Amino acid sequence: MNLKRREALRILGAGTLGLLSQGFVIPGKDNRHIITLSFDDGFKKSSIKTAEIYEKHGLSCCLNIIASAHLDQFQLPNEYHAWPVGDFEMWNDLKKRGHEIMPHSYKHTNLAEVPLEEAKYWTRKCIDVFNEELEGFAAQESVFSLPHNASTPELEEWLVTQFRIIRTHGGLYNPLPYKKLVRLGCGGFGPGNIDQHLVGSIDAFLEGPPGWFVYNTHGLDEEGWGPLSSGLLDELLDRLKATEGVEVLPVLPALNSVFPISKSLVVPD
Numbered sequence: 001m002n003l004k005r006r007e008a009l010r011i012l013g014a015g016t017l018g019l020l021s022q023g024f025v026i027p028g029k030d031n032r033h034i035i036t037l038s039f040d041d042g043f044k045k046s047s048i049k050t051a052e053i054y055e056k057h058g059l060s061c062c063l064n065i066i067a068s069a070h071l072d073q074f075q076l077p078n079e080y081h082a083w084p085v086g087d088f089e090m091w092n093d094l095k096k097r098g099h100e101i102m103p104h105s106y107k108h109t110n111l112a113e114v115p116l117e118e119a120k121y122w123t124r125k126c127i128d129v130f131n132e133e134l135e136g137f138a139a140q141e142s143v144f145s146l147p148h149n150a151s152t153p154e155l156e157e158w159l160v161t162q163f164r165i166i167r168t169h170g171g172l173y174n175p176l177p178y179k180k181l182v183r184l185g186c187g188g189f190g191p192g193n194i195d196q197h198l199v200g201s202i203d204a205f206l207e208g209p210p211g212w213f214v215y216n217t218h219g220l221d222e223e224g225w226g227p228l229s230s231g232l233l234d235e236l237l238d239r240l241k242a243t244e245g246v247e248v249l250p251v252l253p254a255l256n257s258v259f260p261i262s263k264s265l266v267v268p269d
């Protein structure tokens, strides 16, 4: 198959490929299923498109940024990063528009493969950049998504003293949010297109008990490791929004949904 034909198939999108034709199992009324697609690496074109697709559905997306990736001296960690990335002007703009902009390390070092003190050094450097560049940033109220989803128990123990919560290895299914939850597992698929894997995984999740599904996505269409077709994302959000019991949320709004607003707080007039 030549490139043009591959591109054509991608442009046709998931609907044409029939990936979503089965629909989803509708959970019961008290069957809460939270879905977070957690987009890593901050590719410019993909991030803008992702935000636009979420906005079209009245939703906020979740973008995880490498703190130094926009700088000239940034060295690509591997071939899956060879696309232009956004800068903090763009991240501030997207944050103002209601999207979740969170740190994904300083330079994408695998923090499980370096000594603990070095992992802390790069993480502090990442926090410094975010403090400097992202308006309203506070590490203690943030999500740290580990590069390569790689961490050690010792590193995690330290990271949870720096951030509100971390996202690392551990599988797609997490418990529903609770106050002391500080670690999310996630899963993903790659390096090829993730459409079928994502849809199949969500379908299986919705057939099961309540919980919080966290999938590590990257770029759209042709960008990054394990790209997702933009047409599929659009169609998926449309269907999920219409599925009873399903909430598509970034990490912090999900965490903050632990305590519903008490009726007693409503002052009668």
Ligand SMILES: [Zn+2]
Residues within 6 Å of the ligand: 040, 041, 104, 108, 147, 148
């Ligand atoms: Zn990454």
